[in-house]
Amino acid sequence: MTARRLALAAGRVLACAGRALACAGCVLACAGCGGHAPRHAPSPVAQANATHEYPSPPPPGQTAAHPAPDATAAIRAFATAYINWNALTVSADMRSLAARSVGQARAAVTLAAAQTAGDYELKRGGIANSGTVEAVAPLAAHGRNQYVVVTLESTTATNTTAYQGLQPAWHLALATVTEARPGQWVVSDWQPEN
Amino acid sequence: MVGKRTGGGLLLSGAIATVVVAGLAVAVFALITSVFTQGGTGCSPGPAPATGAGAAAGIVLGPPGTGQLVGATEYGGPGDPSSGVVGSSGANLLQLPDSYAELGGYTFQTATAMGGLPYLTPLRITWGDRSAIAYKRDIGFGGGPIDGLARVLDLWWELAGQLGIPYENGLWSGPVKIARPPQTGAGDVLGQASSSGTAPALIGTSTAEQDPATCAPQAVEGVPVTTADRAQLLANGLAAAPADAPLAVRQMIAAGNQIVGKPYLYGGGHGLALSAIAPSYDCSSSVEHLLYGGGLLPVDYGGPSAALESFGQPGPGQWVTLYANPDHVFMYLAGLRWDTHADGADDGSTGIGWHPLIRTDGGFVVRHPVGL
Secondary structure, three states, rough: OOOHHHHHHHHHHHHHHHHHHHHHHHHHOOOOOOOOOOOOOOHHHHHHHHOOOOOOOOOOOOOOOOOEEEHHHHHHHHHHHHEEEOOOOHHHHHHHHHHOHHHHHHHHHHHHHHHHHOOOHHHHOEEEEEEEEEEEOHHHHHHHEEEEEEEEEEEEEOOOOOOOOOOOOEEEEEEEEEEEOOOEEEEEEEOOOO | OOOOOOOOOOHHHHHHHHHHHHHHHHHHHHHHHHHHHHOOOOOOOOOOOOOHHOOOOOOEEOOOOOOOOEEEEEEOOOOOHHOOOEEEOOOOOOOOOOOEEOOOOOOOOOOOOOOOOOOOOOOEEOOOEEEEEEEEEEEEOOOEEEOOOOOEEEHHHHHHHOOOOOOOOOOEEEEEEOOOOOOOOOOOOOOOOOOOOOOOOOOOOOOOOOOOHHHHHOOOOOOEOOOOOOEEOOOOOOOOOOOOHHHHHHHHHHHHHHOOOOEEEOOOOOOOOOOOOOOOOOHHHHHHHHHHHHOOOOOOOOOOOHHHHHHHOOOOOOOOOEEEEOOOEEEEEEEEEEEEOOOOOOOOEEEEEEEOOOOOOOOOOOEEOOOO
């Protein structure tokens, strides 16, 4: 158990001790008037003892740079940055994109930034990707903030022939946006499908 | 031209047509090709220029490719009028000369000599020292083996010409190499697309026969998904991944589900590629199998648990946290513990797999993958 978790658990013990005293008083008061013993949700400590699990504290809130005025604009900006890069810029591009997004989208591009930073093959091949966002459409059946994004992309390489002759291809991604504040939209989930 | 296309014409008529036109072929060929040729010089049956203006429209020649040797035929062109010019996909092959047909049947559903590729599937096709990307736009029946190789595809005659294959009025047959080109697009190149790495083998094995060890760690299909914000242990011992988990996390859970219930053996799994499914695992090899599944370790990695003390970055991660020391390694993945016990764990859980309960982490170095 980490020191942080110990401190957290100790705090919860104190809090629950106070709560237990209050509950005891409540039980005594109820007993006097013939009522049933009140049902309480198990305290965090009791729950922890039973399950051996200590709930994590909620993560800190995320803020995104450069929110867009509407959902479509946020997605177009994100998608355009996601598909236009070269081997030398991709890691920085993904880091920048992480700062402009939240949630799973931020985690995904942060991971991409980390992986591409050390991707020797990517750099040695001189691989680049470019494309345009062709369509952004809402997914009516999947909540009002989910969209399908269609892009037309080309992948090229200056130092390998592997991509030579391949035509631009259609690609599809699913995006979810969040209105961080009124009129400030950011991408919160990004899942390329192909 | 043994393989016939459903969109092209009558079976076997190519051979008959060839006999009919054989005497006139040489004289008529130049005249007819001038009609069919858009660029004017690209359909010569002789060796064609490797690049440049001589290439038929849409065909971009590349370097020799590696790949699998298969039997191929050619079709179309002036000596094979019965094949027509419209592929079964509806494409006009004269306008799209970088085309091939998958053989094996009379319908799209039965012409599956290469596994039943979707239309527009690109293949790198190499003959001799020439190579080109071509797209599936047609199907055909096919026939017996060629030089002992399975007959799997039919090359549109203009494509064949650009590869340097001599035009024999649609009767040429021989071996070519085929290979899948790399997947394109940011999602695939960055390894984040759902379809990344899931392309099936071209020929030789059906999906059912395919060795799961060769590709399954890449696959996410079949992984149960939960709307909960943490992974859930299911009654069958498998784990359900949170729907909003990053792809790498879902892939790791998929890899874990592959080996749940394997017996524990000290040293088990080591010495094998991480893409393989070993008969048994120990703590480090099982954790490494999952990390490989998430694209976080190379396939030939095989370090002991102590080596994972320096994996990734220090401290717990948002999704993945490893606990490693020289004696043991385990990890939490989206809130669920992946652990190995030789026999009878003191927390009520045993064996290799997912465990719902936490265990003491004293004496372990805490690490997490970058970004997770």
